[in-house]
Amino acid sequence: MTGVDEAWRLEVIGAATGCGFAVTPTRALTCAHLIGPGQRYCRIASLPGPRAVDLPSAFDSDVNPIPDIATIDISGHPADAVAPMGPAGRPAVGTILDLFGLPDRGPEGRRSRARVAGASRTGEWIQIDAVHGHTAWVEPGFSGGAATDAATGLVVGMVVSADRSLSERSAWVIPNDTLVASVPWLAAVLADPLVGDPDYVAVLRYLSARHYTAALERFHGLHSRHRRSSDLYYYWALALLQGIRPANHSGEVIDGIERLLGEACRLDPGSAHARALLALVREDYYGLRSLPMPGRGGHHDVATSHVSTGHATEIVGHVPATECLTWRSLYQRSMG
Numbered sequence: 001m002t003g004v005d006e007a008w009r010l011e012v013i014g015a016a017t018g019c020g021f022a023v024t025p026t027r028a029l030t031c032a033h034l035i036g037p038g039q040r041y042c043r044i045a046s047l048p049g050p051r052a053v054d055l056p057s058a059f060d061s062d063v064n065p066i067p068d069i070a071t072i073d074i075s076g077h078p079a080d081a082v083a084p085m086g087p088a089g090r091p092a093v094g095t096i097l098d099l100f101g102l103p104d105r106g107p108e109g110r111r112s113r114a115r116v117a118g119a120s121r122t123g124e125w126i127q128i129d130a131v132h133g134h135t136a137w138v139e140p141g142f143s144g145g146a147a148t149d150a151a152t153g154l155v156v157g158m159v160v161s162a163d164r165s166l167s168e169r170s171a172w173v174i175p176n177d178t179l180v181a182s183v184p185w186l187a188a189v190l191a192d193p194l195v196g197d198p199d200y201v202a203v204l205r206y207l208s209a210r211h212y213t214a215a216l217e218r219f220h221g222l223h224s225r226h227r228r229s230s231d232l233y234y235y236w237a238l239a240l241l242q243g244i245r246p247a248n249h250s251g252e253v254i255d256g257i258e259r260l261l262g263e264a265c266r267l268d269p270g271s272a273h274a275r276a277l278l279a280l281v282r283e284d285y286y287g288l289r290s291l292p293m294p295g296r297g298g299h300h301d302v303a304t305s306h307v308s309t310g311h312a313t314e315i316v317g318h319v320p321a322t323e324c325l326t327w328r329s330l331y332q333r334s335m336g
Helices: 177-184 186-191 198-208 210-215 219-226 232-241 251-267 272-288 300-304 309-318 325-334
Strands: 009-013 017-022 029-030 041-044 050-054 071-075 096-101 110-119 125-129 146-149 155-162 171-176
Touching: 009 096, 009 251, 017 096, 017 155, 041 309, 096 198, 110 171, 155 177, 171 177, 177 186, 186 198, 198 219, 198 232, 210 232, 219 232, 232 251, 232 272, 232 309, 251 272, 272 309, 272 325, 300 325, 309 325
Parallel strands: none
Antiparallel strands: 009 017, 009 041, 017 029, 029 071, 041 050, 050 071, 096 110, 096 146, 110 125, 125 171, 146 155, 155 171
16 A cells, blocks of 8 residues: 555555554554444454454544544554654644545555645634645545644644535544544653654664664654654664764764763753763763763762663663773663
8 A cells, every 4th residue: 555664554444445544553543434333343454354443432423523533453563663643732724734545445545735724613623725736635535544744744633524525625634632532542652752653663673683773874854753852862872872882982973972962861851861871971981081071960870870770771781881880880770
């Protein structure tokens, strides 16, 4: 249906055929009206067997179509093929959105582009209008598809309905804040969109395998979407070290790593793991050269006492500065 980079887009087959998108490795979202009255199962083209569906009790296609949202069990879906979810808000008026649908059930699908016009009468949905010059438009088969911000690539809502008039060329999207109201489990995902980004999942996988160059290739795309996420800069710094102790890097590389970790700490002053990694980098690089240590303040334990076991294990595994007091303190933390 789509390329490997968009394996999170799904073909949903119920009473009608449309789209869906994997939000986690076990849960996907689609439109309730695709499932059919009284039905609790559907099929996903890329997965075997019938799939259980959970619909909001308030949904009624005739009386109350607003919560037109269904959760699908997609157990067995690839763990790293999840949609790059945006924040729990809604796109501003004028935002350009990219859309994808399956209007003719063809294997290739169809793409379209729209502009946010404003809220619907109830305020629960948002209206989108065709962007001049893009002839493909929303029709049956687009329902349940992710609407992504054209500038960031992040999912900001789900296509739900379209005006059948060829002259009007308007459609509606359920924005993320409305999705959360009907699907409470989604709130945890949207609280930190970085966690669900496929590139971030790939970075963690590459780091675990010590494929640092492959991990580094993902960060510029991640930065364009998650520049306000502290952990983005923490993992970027960890990848830049490439499994080599800081003392063996050039001053230029260390300067870049310090800037990344400084931004991580600025965005989240409570990030104990970012502060601990910065302390370790500085202790190893400057201490080994007997140079004045920038930002030094307090005993090394202050930087490590609140680091989680997982992050401590992560740091000592990737930064082999075993003589440093900070490293030894982190090693003790990694032992639980």
